[in-house]
Structures are given as structure tokens and as C-alpha cells.
Amino acid sequence: MSGGRVGRDSGGMTTVRETQPVLTGARVRLRPWTADDAEAVFAACQDAEIQRWTTVPSPYSHDDAVGYVTRFAPQAWEQGDAVFAIVDPATGEPVGSIGAHGVRGGTANIGYWLAAAARGRGLARDALRTLARWCLREVGVARVELEVDPANTGSRRVAEAAGFTAEGTLRRRLVVRGRRIDVVMYSLLPDDAAATTL
Numbered sequence: 306m307s308g309g310r311v312g313r314d315s316g317g318m319t320t321v322r323e324t325q326p327v328l329t330g331a332r333v334r335l336r337p338w339t340a341d342d343a344e345a346v347f348a349a350c351q352d353a354e355i356q357r358w359t360t361v362p363s364p365y366s367h368d369d370a371v372g373y374v375t376r377f378a379p380q381a382w383e384q385g386d387a388v389f390a391i392v393d394p395a396t397g398e399p400v401g402s403i404g405a406h407g408v409r410g411g412t413a414n415i416g417y418w419l420a421a422a423a424r425g426r427g428l429a430r431d432a433l434r435t436l437a438r439w440c441l442r443e444v445g446v447a448r449v450e451l452e453v454d455p456a457n458t459g460s461r462r463v464a465e466a467a468g469f470t471a472e473g474t475l476r477r478r479l480v481v482r483g484r485r486i487d488v489v490m491y492s493l494l495p496d497d498a499a500a501t502t503l
Contacts (some may be wrong), residue, residue, distance in 0.1 A: 325382045328389065330435035333428050335389035335403065337382070338374040342390055345399045346370040349420035358457045359418050360481055378404075385409040391432045393423065403432045405440050405449075412448045413440040417463075424459070433467040438503035441495050452478060452488040464491040468499025 328335040338346075347370035349355065356363040378388040381404060388404035400423035405413040415436060419429045437449045451469060453460045465471070469491035477485040493500055 325387060325389075326439075328435050328439050330431040332394075332426070332431040333435065334392040334394050335432060335435055336392055338378040338388065338390045338399075338402075340371070340375050342374045342399050343367070343370045345420075346373055346402070349401070349418070352421045354421065354459075355418045358454060358460065359416070361418070363482070373402075381406070387436075389432075389436065391417070391419065391423075391428060393428065400428060401432065403436050405436055405444075408440070408444060408446060411446055412450060413437075413444070413446045414450045414452065415440075416451075427466075429460075429463045430466045433463060433469075434503055437467065437493050437500070441493070441500055441503070447495070449493045451491040453491060454481075455487055455489050461489065461491075467493075468497065468502070469493045470497065470499075 325337040327337075347365070347367050350361050350365040350370065355361060356365065362369045381388045386404065386406045386408050388402065390399040391401035391403055392398065393400045401417060401419035403415065403417035405415050407414045413436075415433065417429060417432060419432075433451075440446045440449050449469075451460075451464050452475070453464060455461075455474060461471075470493070472490045472492055474487050475490050476487050478488045478490075479486055
């Protein structure tokens with residue numbers, strides 16, 4: 306296939322995957338990360354809120370940013386997942402990151418962060434809806450999930466505004482910076498009312 310990437314399916318067989326797409330939302334565009342984006346990632350990930358609520362390294366180095374855009378994101382695609390830059394169409398600049406993981410198992414677990422200057426404009430909500438739509442309609446997953454720290458009210462508002470349902474609290478579900486934390490599990494299913502309006 307033209308422009309494909311070699312990967313392995315769940316049985317260990319070699320497969321070829323089409324080039325990662327560009328997804329267009331109402332307020333954002335999601336595209337693959339490039340090496341030229343390292344500076345934007347480095348600058349964004351100096352933010353204390355991103356370091357508090359996500360698993361990015363802390364402190365966050367320039368080498369971390371280079372590794373993210375040149376190794377981590379491409380490898381995610383090769384392994385069946387997808388990590389996208391969230392781009393503000395008004396500027397053409399990346400303002401955040403969003404990824405779907407565990408896709409080959411039929412469930413997409415989404416994580417995201419948004420640079421401080423880009424918050425409060427509905428960009429994270431639109432990015433989440435855009436990626437969820439692609440996962441449900443194009444990839445064909447049975448379930449899209451978010452795991453959010455109960456204290457992360459900003460991310461919880463994004464999930465709820467995007468139409469995700471809070472299913473409950475999973476106790477000590479994730480390890481973040483060496484400690485186990487509770488998470489609120491959010492989900493979106495193909496037959497949920499919110500999914501039909503994506």
C-alpha cells in the first residue's frame with residue numbers, strides 16, 4: 306500500500322497500515338506529529354498543570370519533546386494506536402496532543418493535554434469529539450474510554466461536554482509519578498445518543 310507503515314497485528318503477523326490520517330473537527334485539526342513540532346511540545350509541557358495531570362516526565366526536557374514527536378508518536382501508529390497533534394486552524398500551530406491507545410483490543414483509551422494559552426476555547430472538547438468519532442466510525446472500536454483523576458475538574462468538564470458518561474470511580478487504577486491514584490472512568494459507546502451527533 307502506498308504510504309503505509311509496517312506493524313504487527315495481535316497475532317504477531319506483519320501488517321501494513323495506511324499513513325496516519327489528518328482529522329478535521331469544528332475547531333481543530335488533528336494531524337501526525339513531526340520533528341518540527343518538538344519546540345512547541347517542549348514549551349507546552351513546562352506547564353505545571355500538564356505535569357500534574359498527565360504522565361509526561363517532570364521536569365520535562367527538550368530531549369523528552371524530541372523523543373515524543375520522533376519516536377513515541379510514530380511507534381504508537383506502527384503498533385496500532387494513534388497520537389495526534391491538536392492544531393489550531395487559525396494559526397496552523399500545534400496547541401496540544403491527543404491519543405487513542407489499546408485500539409487493537411476494540412477499546413480506545415484516550416488521553417490528551419492542551420497548552421495553557423489554548424485553554425478555555427473549546428479546543429480540547431472538539432479534539433476529543435473528533436478523535437472519538439474517528440475511533441467509533443472509521444476504526445470501529447466498541448468503546449471509547451477516558452480515565453480522569455477525580456480532582457481534575459477541567460478534564461472532567463471536557464469529557465462531559467463531549468458527551469462522555471461517567472461510569473464510576475476505579476480505585477487505585479493508575480500509577481502516576483510513583484503513586485497509585487483513583488480515576489473516574491468515562492465512556493462513549495457507538496449507540497449512545499451523544500455518539501450519533503459526533
